[in-house]
Amino acid sequence: TQLLEQSPQFLSIQEGENLTVYCNSSSVFSSLQWYRQEPGEGPVLLVTVVTGGEVKKLKRLTFQFGDARKDSSLHITAAQTGDTGLYLCAGVVNAGNMLTFGGGTRLMVKP
Amino acid sequence: NAGVTQTPKFQVLKTGQSMTLQCAQDMNHNSMYWYRQDPGMGLRLIYYSASEGTTDKGEVPNGYNVSRLNKREFSLRLESAAPSQTSVYFCASRPRTGYSPLHFGNGTRLTVT
Numbered sequence: 001t002q003l004l005e006q007s008p009q010f011l012s013i014q015e016g017e018n019l020t021v022y023c024n025s026s027s028v029f030s031s032l033q034w035y036r037q038e039p040g041e042g043p044v045l046l047v048t049v050v051t052g053g054e055v056k057k058l059k060r061l062t063f064q065f066g067d068a069r070k071d072s073s074l075h076i077t078a079a080q081t082g083d084t085g086l087y088l089c090a091g092v093v094n095a096g097n098m099l100t101f102g103g104g105t106r107l108m109v110k111p
Numbered sequence: 112n113a114g115v116t117q118t119p120k121f122q123v124l125k126t127g128q129s130m131t132l133q134c135a136q137d138m139n140h141n142s143m144y145w146y147r148q149d150p151g152m153g154l155r156l157i158y159y160s161a162s163e164g165t166t167d168k169g170e171v172p173n174g175y176n177v178s179r180l181n182k183r184e185f186s187l188r189l190e191s192a193a194p195s196q197t198s199v200y201f202c203a204s205r206p207r208t209g210y211s212p213l214h215f216g217n218g219t220r221l222t223v224t
Contacts, residue, residue, distance in 0.1 A: 006153070031210045042115075042201050042215025043154070050210055088153055090213075097142060097161040099213065100170060104153040 003027055004091055004102035012108045013079055021074045021105045023089035030092050032072045033099075034063055037086040046074075079109045113137050117202050117216035124192045124223045132187040132219050134202030142205050143185035144213065145169075145177060147198040154201060160185055192223045 007022045023032070031050045035043035047056050049065035049072060056063045062075040076083055089102045118133045136143065141162045146154040146169075156169030160179040174196060176188045185204075189196060199220050203213040 033212060040217070042203070042217055045212035048210050048212065097159060097167070098156065098169065099144070100156055101154040106151065
């Protein structure tokens with residue numbers, strides 16, 4: 001059982017549609033990060049959220065950290081084919097050194 | 112800047128063989144990590160090193176050992192490889208604990224037959 005549960009596991013949508021990916025846990029995290037991974041490469045950081053209730057925007061991507069710091073969401077507006085990839089959330093408990101990942105959401109955006 | 116460099120990129124082992132995966136970073140980062148990623152899944156933490164001279168177990172340490180050789184290098188050893196260890200292994204580093212992001216290498220694809 002993973003500390004962080006992501007949903008959905010797979011998502012296939014048409015270009016121009018909106019989508020939301022969720023990252024949930026029963027644990028409280030001192031911070032939570034979102035990464036994007038393309039085939040054959042390591043994950044690359046998109047954003048870090050630290051404060052409960054925090055909302056961060058990165059162009060068409062909106063990230064939210066839950067008030068209780070146990071969950072987070074990633075919303076993509078007007079998806080593009082370039083958004084295709086594996087989206088991963090990762091969290092740190094108690095400001096420690098151990099950074100654990102969720103199972104990932106594989107997104108495919110079709111033209 | 113090379114960033115995080117992993118060698119080898121690909122490896123095929125027979126069951127019972129041993130090997131060491133190498134990782135080096137040139138960003139003067141304190142913390143280094145080893146993850147494995149099975150097909151279509153997220154990353155699971157094997158071992159990490161918060162700073163030179165320290166190592167700690169992650170979520171799935173069984174069957175692995177690590178060495179933090181110096182600040183730059185963090186190696187992962189499989190003493191007796193098993194088919195269940197077939198996976199893609201990623202090394203990552205970050206400058207300090209807390210909120211700093213991980214910087215990943217491009218992975219080592221390992222197949223154990």
